[in-house]
Amino acid sequence: MPKRALATATSSSPSKSTRRSPSPALDSTTVPQDAAGKGKWKDWPAPRTQMDEAKEWIRECIRDKHRVLLCPDKDADGLSSALVLSRTLRALSHPPSLTAIYHLPRGLNIHSPQASEGMLATFPNEGGPTRCIILDQGSRPGPPLLPPSQCKTLIIDHHLSSLFPSESQVLSACHSLPVATTSLLTYTLCAELVPEQRGKGALALGALVGVYGDLGSGKVKFGAEDEPWPASLAPVEKALTKSALSKSVALLNAPRRTPEFNVSDAYAALEAAADAEEAKPGTGLKRILGDEKLLEAKERTSAETSRWQAAPPVFSKDGRIAVVTVDSGYQIHPVIATRWTGTLRKAKTLVCVMCANTGYTPDHVHFSCRAPRHPDSPPPDLIAFLTSLKPLCDALSPDWSARVGEDFARGHREATGGIIRREEWEVLCRAVEVGVKKEKTEGAGGGKGGKKVIDPGQKNTLDGFFKVKGKGKSAKKEEEDEEGDVKKEEKKEAKTIIVE
Structure with a gap:
C-alpha cells in the first residue's frame, strides 16, 4: 500500500503587533480548574467514597510493587482508559516491567473462563499478575473474575449496572449524571493521583479520544458553566481539533472490526500518539492519522460495509x-x-x-x-x-x-x-x-372496493426507500x-x- 501524505496547513507568521500568545494547551501555568469532585459535583464522575478507595487501591499497587495487569475494552474509550492509567503508573514511578496490557481475544467477554485463563497467563516468568484493573468492560453479577487469593481486581467502568462480580473493588460512573465515559472517569482519578499531569500530555489526549469514541463530537462542552465536564480539557481539545479527534477514533476502532481483530495495533498507535503529544503538545494525533495499519484496516472495513x-x-x-x-x-x-x-x-x-x-x-x-x-x-x-x-x-x-x-x-x-x-x-x-x-383490514385504504390507489408519480419508491x-x-x-x-x-x- 502506498504511503499517504498528511495534509499540512501553512501560513505566514503574524506580525509582531498581532502575534498570538501561546495556546493555553501549551502553557503549563494556565490549566483551567475542574469542577469534578467539588461542591454540587462532589460525587461526579463517581461517588467520592469510590474515588478515594480506588486511589488508595492504586497507591497500594505502587507501594508494594505489584504486578499490575490492565485489561481494557477493545474500543477507543477502553483503550484510551488503559493509556491514561498506564502513564499514571509510570508517573508514580511504578516500573514498566511490572505493568502489562491484556487484550481479550475476538468473541470473548471478560466473564468467560477463557478470559480468566488468558489474564492469569500474563507475567509468565513471575507467576502471573497480582493486581488486575478491568477497564470499560461492562459489569454483571457473578463470581470473582480472578482468584482473589492470587490477584485482586479493580473494576473501572461507566456501563449501567448495580451488581458486579464478587470480591471486586468498584469505581463506577453509571449513577453519577451526566454519565462520564470510562476514559474521563480514569482521567479524573489519575489527575487526583498526579495533579501536575492534569490537562496535559497523554492523560488529556487519552481522555479526549475516549470521550469522542463514546459520545462523538459536539456532545460535551468542556468547561461549560454549571456542567461538570473538565475545563482542563478545553484548550487541549482546541489544540488537537475536533476533526482530528473524530478521524482518530474511526481509525482506532477499525482493527477491532476486522476478522483479524488486531486490537494491539490500535493500542500501539495510541501509545505512539501519547509519546508525540508529550514531546510536542498538539501534534500527537498525527501518529494515529498516519498509521498505515489503521488506515488499511479502515479501508477494508469501509469496503465490507459498502458491500452490505x-x-x-x-x-x-x-x-x-x-x-x-x-x-x-x-x-x-x-x-x-x-x-x-x-x-x-x-x-x-x-x-x-x-x-x-x-x-x-x-x-x-x-x-x-x-x-x-x-x-x-x-x-x-x-x-x-x-x-x-x-x-x-x-x-x-x-x-x-x-x-x-x-x-x-x-x-x-x-x-x-x-x-x-x-x-x-x-x-x-x-x-x-x-x-x-400484517392482515389488511377490510375496507382499509382509498380507491374503489377499499383498495388503495397508488400514485404512479410518487417519488418515494421502494428503490429510493431502501x-x-x-x-x-x-x-x-x-x-x-x-x-x-x-x-x-x-x-x-x-x-x-x-x-x-
Missing part, C-alpha cells in the same frame, strides 16, 4: 422491528444498524432496527439494535424493549430466556444487542413474526460520525456489558 449496506430490512408483523441480515466476518453490524435508523426514520410504528450478522462467529448470531431517529420524540429504551420480548420467546421455546442468559439485550438503552446461538435467534424471529405480513444515503455526506464521513454516535451516554445512562 443495501441489504434490505424485513419487518415484524406489528411493524415495530426491522431486521437487516448480513453474513460477514467483519464487525459491521453496529454501523449497518445505525445507518438504517436514518433511512427508516419515517416508519411510524418502528421501535428497533436490528442488524444480525450470521457470519461473525460460527453457529452464533451477533446482533446490534439501534433506536430510529425521531427528532420530535424521546428515544425508546431498547434494553427494556428487548426484555419485553422474552415471554414471547419462552412461550414458543420454554426456557429460552435462561439459555440466552446475559448475552441478550446488553448495551446502551439506545444501542444494545447481543450474541446468541443461531437456533435461539430463529426462535426470536418466529416469536415476533419477522417477515409475516437506498442508504447520508445527508450531504460521503459514506466515509458518515461512518466517522457514527463511530461516536452509536454509543451515546448521558441522558441515557449506559450499557450493561458491551455493545455488540
Whole structure:
C-alpha cells in the first residue's frame, strides 16, 4: 500500500503587533480548574467514597510493587482508559516491567473462563499478575473474575449496572449524571493521583479520544458553566481539533472490526500518539492519522460495509422491528444498524432496527439494535424493549430466556444487542413474526372496493426507500460520525456489558 501524505496547513507568521500568545494547551501555568469532585459535583464522575478507595487501591499497587495487569475494552474509550492509567503508573514511578496490557481475544467477554485463563497467563516468568484493573468492560453479577487469593481486581467502568462480580473493588460512573465515559472517569482519578499531569500530555489526549469514541463530537462542552465536564480539557481539545479527534477514533476502532481483530495495533498507535503529544503538545494525533495499519484496516472495513449496506430490512408483523441480515466476518453490524435508523426514520410504528450478522462467529448470531431517529420524540429504551420480548420467546421455546442468559439485550438503552446461538435467534424471529405480513383490514385504504390507489408519480419508491444515503455526506464521513454516535451516554445512562 502506498504511503499517504498528511495534509499540512501553512501560513505566514503574524506580525509582531498581532502575534498570538501561546495556546493555553501549551502553557503549563494556565490549566483551567475542574469542577469534578467539588461542591454540587462532589460525587461526579463517581461517588467520592469510590474515588478515594480506588486511589488508595492504586497507591497500594505502587507501594508494594505489584504486578499490575490492565485489561481494557477493545474500543477507543477502553483503550484510551488503559493509556491514561498506564502513564499514571509510570508517573508514580511504578516500573514498566511490572505493568502489562491484556487484550481479550475476538468473541470473548471478560466473564468467560477463557478470559480468566488468558489474564492469569500474563507475567509468565513471575507467576502471573497480582493486581488486575478491568477497564470499560461492562459489569454483571457473578463470581470473582480472578482468584482473589492470587490477584485482586479493580473494576473501572461507566456501563449501567448495580451488581458486579464478587470480591471486586468498584469505581463506577453509571449513577453519577451526566454519565462520564470510562476514559474521563480514569482521567479524573489519575489527575487526583498526579495533579501536575492534569490537562496535559497523554492523560488529556487519552481522555479526549475516549470521550469522542463514546459520545462523538459536539456532545460535551468542556468547561461549560454549571456542567461538570473538565475545563482542563478545553484548550487541549482546541489544540488537537475536533476533526482530528473524530478521524482518530474511526481509525482506532477499525482493527477491532476486522476478522483479524488486531486490537494491539490500535493500542500501539495510541501509545505512539501519547509519546508525540508529550514531546510536542498538539501534534500527537498525527501518529494515529498516519498509521498505515489503521488506515488499511479502515479501508477494508469501509469496503465490507459498502458491500452490505443495501441489504434490505424485513419487518415484524406489528411493524415495530426491522431486521437487516448480513453474513460477514467483519464487525459491521453496529454501523449497518445505525445507518438504517436514518433511512427508516419515517416508519411510524418502528421501535428497533436490528442488524444480525450470521457470519461473525460460527453457529452464533451477533446482533446490534439501534433506536430510529425521531427528532420530535424521546428515544425508546431498547434494553427494556428487548426484555419485553422474552415471554414471547419462552412461550414458543420454554426456557429460552435462561439459555440466552446475559448475552441478550446488553448495551446502551439506545444501542444494545447481543450474541446468541443461531437456533435461539430463529426462535426470536418466529416469536415476533419477522417477515409475516400484517392482515389488511377490510375496507382499509382509498380507491374503489377499499383498495388503495397508488400514485404512479410518487417519488418515494421502494428503490429510493431502501437506498442508504447520508445527508450531504460521503459514506466515509458518515461512518466517522457514527463511530461516536452509536454509543451515546448521558441522558441515557449506559450499557450493561458491551455493545455488540
